[in-house]
Amino acid sequence: MKRLGNPYLRIALLVAILCVWQEAVSYFAVPTYILPAPSAIGQALWRGVASLVYVRNLWITVLETVLGFVAGAALAFLLGTVLALSRKTEYYCYPIIIMFQSLPKVALAPLIVIWFGLGLTSKVINAALIAFFPLMVNTVVGLRSADEDRLNLMRSLDASEAQIFWMLRLPGALPFIMAGLEVAMILALIGAIVAEFVGATQGLGVLMESLNFSADVAGVFSILFILSMLGLLLNQAIAALRRRVLFWDASMKAAPEDIRRREIV
Amino acid sequence: MTIIGRPTAADGRVRAAADRVIAVRRLAKSYATANGPVVALEDIDFAVAEGEFIAVLGPSGCGKSTLLKILAGLFPPSGGEATLRGTAITGPRRDIGVVFQSPVLFPWRSVLENVMLPADVQRLGRAQHERTALDLLALVGLGGFEHRYPWELSGGMQQRVAIVRALIHDPAMLLMDEPFGALDAMTREQMNLELQRIWLERRKTVVFITHSIPEAVFLADRVLVMTPRPGRIAETVAVDMPRPRSLEVMNTAAFGSFVGRIRRHFSAQGGVDL
Secondary structure (H helix, E strand, O other), rough: OOOOOOHHOOOOOOOHHHHHHHHHHOOOOOOOOOOOOOHHHHHHHHHHOOOOHHHHHHHHHHHHHHHHHHHHHHHHHHHOOOOHOOOOHHHHHHHHHHHHHHHHHHHHHHHHHHHHHHHHHHHHHHHHHHHHHHHHHEEEEEEEOOOHHHHHHHHOOOOOHHHHHHHHHHHHHHHHHHHHHHHHHHHHHHHHHHHHHHOOOOOHHHHHHHHHOOOOOOOHHHHHHHHHHHHHHHHHHHHHHHHHOOOOOOHHHHOOHEEEHHHOO | OOOEEEEOOOOOOOHHHHHEEEEEEEEEEEEEOOOEEEEEEEEEEEEEEOEEEEEEEEOOOOOOOHHHHOOOOOOOOEEEEEEOEEEOOOOOOOOEEEEEEOOOOOOOHHHHHOOOOHHOOOOOOOHHHHHHHHHHHHHHOOOOOOOOOHHOOOOHHHHHHHHHHHHHOOOOOOEEEEOOOOOOHHHHHHHHHHHHHHHHHHHOOEEEEEEEEEHHHHHOOOOEEEOOEEEEEEEEEEEEOOOOOOHHHHHHHHHHHHHHHHHHHHHOOOOOOO
């Protein structure tokens, strides 16, 4: 793949922003409880990681996110496939699904915590619920997007509906499904953190809240840093999978990074 | 009537009744629309002999693609019948190969995998058909390209892959729906030569749909000239020029007189490449 620019400059830009931040905080004497300097955040980060507190809680959040993602994605793919293949099912179920989707699912988190407790289950369910919808929509659209000529070709070969699904519809839907998975991954992380805010005993969300209560703003920032790195890493994992699966997709070669994601959000 | 893997010596252009591969009798097709029924095809009658190359020529909207879709079993006629090797075409059949206007390749399949699609769908022997595929790819000048992907090929090369794909399962007839219509004029002439070469080598029965008069005359043993609304066969022109025909044949008086004779049907209408 052709490089768009210099990778070192990318890092240099980040470093430059951090330097300006550092200098500005000390120049304007901003109090730490308002905006800590990057160096203070770095220290907080180091303390947390060294004492293994961050690592333990990070592991919990990663587990919730990944389990929620897998559950939500599996459900979205299955339901999306059923809806795409059966107009009748779509006719009966779609209004319910749309009503459910129009509801801000973040607002469901308190209820889910009451139903499923403070442990892992409620976080996984919340993450799955939030991750579910974009992938389902993309699965439906992708499976229905099969080109009429290709369908005619398959039919002229006397292909069964199952063969048309496995040989044509599903591979053709993969660009949509992969784009849906990328969004779902990030949404699962949001879902897990929100549920942790509402009620949990461990996880980065819990940790962040307790740091917030003790006015350790540098600590809060260090968690935010971990979360953004985690989001980036999860996103890259899906992007790597997408490159592998969609080596044939022309838009992959054209789109540098996030064009597909913007299409559906 | 050479069949892949089972070569025979018989000449393909024997037009004995027993040798008919395709027989079309009083075929008709009409559609219901908001403004009443539209007759797309009416009273279509023709037969194609084993190994014969038939061109169906007509302007856009004369129903020639409808005719092809009926022959491919993609939808039923509203009257009459079409038979292939003695049995009526009532739905998709496994002994038909279709080449569409666009190559219709699957981008996630390599050239070889695309060619193998009919064999995969119909669960035919993999090893044997892979050998056939490689032979056919070599025949169309795509030897060594079997592991490339469609996006790495030019339009002409992609259409050749589509032709090979239509031949891989050894169909009784090859249906071609304006297969070179999307190509530039020069590539198109090359593809016509190429198709003639493949046909001389394999002697498949071909029904070739086109709206180009020179292309039809150059390729076909017989040209069925269709006129629109309703789509009927106005004339059948037997092109008895020797083969192999080179592109220079287009400059001969004989070629010109065939073209002129066919063109007369459309002089008042347009919609046909002259």
